[in-house]
Amino acid sequence: MSNFPFVVDISDAGHFEQQVIEASKQQPILVDFWAEWCQPCKALIPLLTKLAEDYKGAFILAKVNADEQQELVAAAGVRNLPTVKLYKNGVMVDEFMGAKAESEIRKMLDTHVENETSNKIAEALALSEAGEHQQATEQLKALNQQEPSNSNVHIAIAKVYLQSGDFENCEAIIKSLPANIQLSDDVKKLQDELNLARSTSDSPEVEELLAQLETDPEQHDIRLQLANQYIVSHQYELALEALMYILQQDMNFQEGAAKAAMLSIFETLGAQEALTRQYRSKLASLMY
Structure with missing residues (x-):
């Protein structure tokens, strides 16, 4: 038996069916x-035990000793160790093999598990998106006091600093994260956003860029600056429209800078996002 309230040991096939x-x-x-x-x-x-405790019973961790439960392992289709499978509503809904960073496991869990901490992070980030950066920061710092080892809270605070224009504190948090967390997809994207925000910090405001384009719509360098400003403010559809205009005129503008920016947006949004599918199709039509 486990000494942790949200962790159980599976001893046989019947136990697996029930538990x-x-x-x-x-x-x-x-x-x-x-x-x-x-x-x-x-x-x-x-790490999984810690997550089970952090999520306070939002999911149960069930451990199967593969050497002792070989028939159960075979029935579950497990070929490599460690293998971790997530079951919900009677079926397996997600899985991974091998060691994973805590942030990656949390990301998987948060897709399927209702979690109070994740909800609070989402609420704070929504406040920040609405311009309430100080309130968002205060809420996240209070959450950090409750869960000081939760890297997702640290990442969220860094995001708020980025959105408020505090690039130094954003970078300081990124650099303070454990090395394996810094290599995660979420932090890599955050670092890319920080680099882009810094590169556009001296760029004219959107209204000024639009005014320049009204005078001469073929200023692709101005339109690329406009697209980058839209990316920084997460106005991805407007950014994609601006980038597509450039690509329709010059696919290799600035050694492919517009195409690279569009591909970066696709990665940020995800392959299944409607905007990604729409503009990936448009890009493919231009290329082929």
């Missing part, structure tokens, strides 16, 4: 297939 499949109809169950000889498993188990 995972049936129990997942009430709340998500994260199943960790591990073994004593597996070094990555030993590193992952404390």
